[in-house]
Amino acid sequence: MAVDDVRGAALAAAHLLDLGHERIAFLNGPATIRQCADRRQGVVGALVAAGQDPGRALVEVALESLNADGGARATAALLDRPGPLPTAIFCVNDLTALGALRVLREADLPVPRAMAVVGYDDVNFAAELAVPLTSVRQPSHEIGWRAADLLLGTGEPEQVLFQPELVVRASSAG
Template sequence: MTTTTPRRRASISDVARLAAVSVGTVSNVLNRPDRVSPTTRERVLDAITQLQFIPNGSARQLRAGTITTVGAVVLDIGNPFFTEVARGVEDRLAEDDFTLMLASSDEDPARESRYLKLFEEHGVQGVLVVPSSDDLDPLLEMRARGVNVVLLDATSPVPDLSSAAVNDVAGGQLAAAHLIATGHTRIAFVNGPHSIRQCRDRYAGALRAFDAAGLDARDGLVEITAPSLNADGGEAAMLSLLADPAPRPTAVFCVNDLVALGVQRTLRREGIAMPTEMAVVGYDDVNFAGELATPLTSVRQPKHQLGYRAADLLLAQHEQGDRFHHEQVQFQPELVVRASSSPG
């Protein structure tokens, strides 16, 4: 196998040298072509074509004060939920010719902070953030420095900070109430850390379902914290549950669909039938949920709408400035019942 050394990207100086003009003339051809004679302009354009020169849009926008980039930090771009949310963000930004810079915090506040600092250094017009903790001071400080901020998949606790979120307390209650209604009185909830708002709210919703059914959650709801909010974390949590000598729950509610994927994988390997021996409910209703060997019951979130609306709030804030009226938008989830929890 042969390898080739990547060719250095052509610079504006290379174009000027080949066209035998000044760098300023090349800049005029790119930005103010009416100032350049047709003959010179054609010579510069020929050089651009030969060198496959790509103008540095970011640098040009910085000089003109017209950066049209938005940054977004989500918990984990590897989670299909956030991929679909990001697509909603991107679709809305594209309508106004903005571009998206996307990063994952991996549920780490320090990593989140690094990306926010990087975005600010790049001069983004605003940021969309799925907070990895309840500490919003860094975001409020960023906003005080002139960067527009909108919370994504989180409800703002202050009226002058916009947000777009889903009612996760209601979603958690939907999931647990469904399992209770199908006869389960001892349910495991595979959760993440309570420092993450979604984990805390979905657990609160499950507690509400037990209370509404007149059941004691202290006996019937077994919370297990997964080491990570993905399939491997779900598998580890399920193995821990199966190894526990306490009476085994007959159903599992998972904080997201990736965790549920790991739970299902473990149940199949251990020969535990779904839903007759163990019912499983996920959360998010990502694109693979209905395609699993045992289709997954899940709480559906309007993922694309969530991202689209958050981006819409950010662009409106950018456009209107001090005239912008902050909003805390909240969508409602719905339960999609499939074979993982319903024998019928």
């Protein structure tokens, strides 16, 4: 069982492109983590499908850790880079997005006016933030039911690729 992280990331990137963002920062973890590699593939695929050059449109920032502190450090590094800032950030997960939102608030960069932010996982707090977070939701209940069926022996073992959905909130479409 797995979630189609390539598709989920493509949904997030396509959403930002549809809003007119031409340079998107991607806060991502190491390529040795399958979800990070798949989500990068989805972002790049969405850029190519939209006719964008990923070398120009994508600003990749490596995360030291996949948590709020890692997201904060990566966002601070992004803001310190020379040249024009991207107008959107896609975070590999919602915890890193939480850190990104904190740094953007401290830098007086209003979300989404100055910088749109999208996360991944749609954790419980995403909708409750001061600026509710747009996020890619994984079908956790369906995954749980399938896992329980397998554990209880009531379901047949099968390869299932669950489909995520984009939940648009104020952090990207204020």
